[in-house]
Amino acid sequence: MRKLYHYPICPLSRQVRVYLKELDITFDLIKEEYWYRRPEFMSINLAGCVPVLVESFGLVIAGIYPITEYLYDKYPNFVFMDEDSEIKCEIRRLLNWFNDKFYNEVTKILIDEKVIRLLSRLGGPRTERLRTVKLNLAHHLKYLSSLLEKQDYVMAERITCADIAAACHLSVIDYFGEIYWDHWPVIRHWYAILKSRPSFRPLLQDQVAGFIPASGYADLDF
Amino acid sequence: MRKLYHYPICPLSRQVRVYLKELDITFDLIKEEYWYRRPEFMSINLAGCVPVLVESFGLVIAGIYPITEYLYDKYPNFVFMDEDSEIKCEIRRLLNWFNDKFYNEVTKILIDEKVIRLLSRLGGPRTERLRTVKLNLAHHLKYLSSLLEKQDYVMAERITCADIAAACHLSVIDYFGEIYWDHWPVIRHWYAILKSRPSFRPLLQDQVAGFIPASGYADLDF
Numbered sequence: 001m002r003k004l005y006h007y008p009i010c011p012l013s014r015q016v017r018v019y020l021k022e023l024d025i026t027f028d029l030i031k032e033e034y035w036y037r038r039p040e041f042m043s044i045n046l047a048g049c050v051p052v053l054v055e056s057f058g059l060v061i062a063g064i065y066p067i068t069e070y071l072y073d074k075y076p077n078f079v080f081m082d083e084d085s086e087i088k089c090e091i092r093r094l095l096n097w098f099n100d101k102f103y104n105e106v107t108k109i110l111i112d113e114k115v116i117r118l119l120s121r122l123g124g125p126r127t128e129r130l131r132t133v134k135l136n137l138a139h140h141l142k143y144l145s146s147l148l149e150k151q152d153y154v155m156a157e158r159i160t161c162a163d164i165a166a167a168c169h170l171s172v173i174d175y176f177g178e179i180y181w182d183h184w185p186v187i188r189h190w191y192a193i194l195k196s197r198p199s200f201r202p203l204l205q206d207q208v209a210g211f212i213p214a215s216g217y218a219d220l221d222f
Numbered sequence: 223m224r225k226l227y228h229y230p231i232c233p234l235s236r237q238v239r240v241y242l243k244e245l246d247i248t249f250d251l252i253k254e255e256y257w258y259r260r261p262e263f264m265s266i267n268l269a270g271c272v273p274v275l276v277e278s279f280g281l282v283i284a285g286i287y288p289i290t291e292y293l294y295d296k297y298p299n300f301v302f303m304d305e306d307s308e309i310k311c312e313i314r315r316l317l318n319w320f321n322d323k324f325y326n327e328v329t330k331i332l333i334d335e336k337v338i339r340l341l342s343r344l345g346g347p348r349t350e351r352l353r354t355v356k357l358n359l360a361h362h363l364k365y366l367s368s369l370l371e372k373q374d375y376v377m378a379e380r381i382t383c384a385d386i387a388a389a390c391h392l393s394v395i396d397y398f399g400e401i402y403w404d405h406w407p408v409i410r411h412w413y414a415i416l417k418s419r420p421s422f423r424p425l426l427q428d429q430v431a432g433f434i435p436a437s438g439y440a441d442l443d444f
Contacts, residue, residue: 047319066311066314070310086281088288089282093269096287096288
């Protein structure tokens with residue numbers, strides 16, 4: 001059986017879960033606390049991070065970028081990319097924006113500070129780091145809002161990888177109650193549509209022991 | 223005319239220069255000191271980083287990941303990827319390894335500390351950060367060496383994107399004299415082959431004012 005090594009509140013793992021559900025591909029989920037660098041996991045992915053997809057015939061695909069491109073290459077019904085070369089450039093730019101820039105400036109810091117530090121017994125979140133997150137997040141939400149004012153979805157009038165990436169990051173930030181939805185009506189409207197997709201629902205059922213999600217996190221009406 | 227916004231010792235920009243030369247595509251090079259966030263440049267790429275390729279018909283392709291995939295999509299003679307889906311997964315994993323992990327753990331810190339801090343008048347490089355670079359670099363070179371002991375190139379018996387990415391990062395580190403080649407004979411042998419490619423030669427002529435490259439940097443016999 002196909003396996004996906006993931007962490008419930010990892011935004012990159014979440015994207016793969018959405019893609020696989022959308023493609024109606026069955027898989028076993030394996031929760032990996034990647035920061036412990038478990039030897040068996042490191043032997044599968046030396047980079048020590050999730051997501052890692054392992055096909056039933058043994059192929060290991062490590063990382064959100066190779067997995068996204070693999071699914072696009074392999075499944076003709078992967079509709080979140082585009083056949084047009086210019087549109088693909090923009091989808092990939094935005095994938096990079098969310099999975100590199102946004103991730104390193106917001107989501108990764110939040111997870112490191114709020115969860116990993118605690119589970120690794122390094123102490124509570126550092127105020128200065130959380131302040132940086134808040135500041136960066138405001139810039140990013142402003143940008144996302146400006147994109148969604150131009151069209152229904154992040155980069156087109158239809159859903160693409162860019163929407164799934166953005167929504168998965170927001171879902172993690174929202175878990176910690178860090179988004180003041182009243183300030184972002186355009187994003188809220190778009191996110192409600194994403195949330196209502198059947199592929200997205202299982203993510204919102206996930207919880208991390210010791211961390212209760214913010215109210216409204218799993219609700220379609222938030 | 224096609225334009226490439228780059229910085230001479232940016233390892234990501236260097237990869238695009240090699241690809242374009244290998245494809246025999248003409249382009250104008252525009253040196254961008256990206257950390258100053260020049261408004262005209264920010265309006266082309268809001269992420270504020272290089273490389274950015276601008277086609278003569280106006281298409282903007284921002285970032286090493288979109289550019290690499292664009293060249294692969296568009297040019298049938300882009301031989302550094304592969305038609306086989308499984309091999310592509312491994313090439314992309316290694317691209318991610320070098321352009322994300324290696325970059326953030328080694329090359330980016332080195333450039334930030336040795337060049338950008340000085341040009342921005344923030345002071346000299348911080349000893350502690352340079353120590354981190356040395357430690358991380360040793361781990362990465364060990365890994366690269368282990369790959370090159372198995373076959374002639376990073377992931378196959380032929381040159382792929384993974385080799386060009388790895389060699390461009392090493393070229394920048396070597397500019398600063400941070401590689402003790404005597405310790406890494408397998409890497410040295412492979413790097414000499416990469417260095418001798420005509421597409422690679424122009425990179426080694428580049429200099430950044432105020433920073434003299436280490437001896438042997440541009441030599442094929444080093």
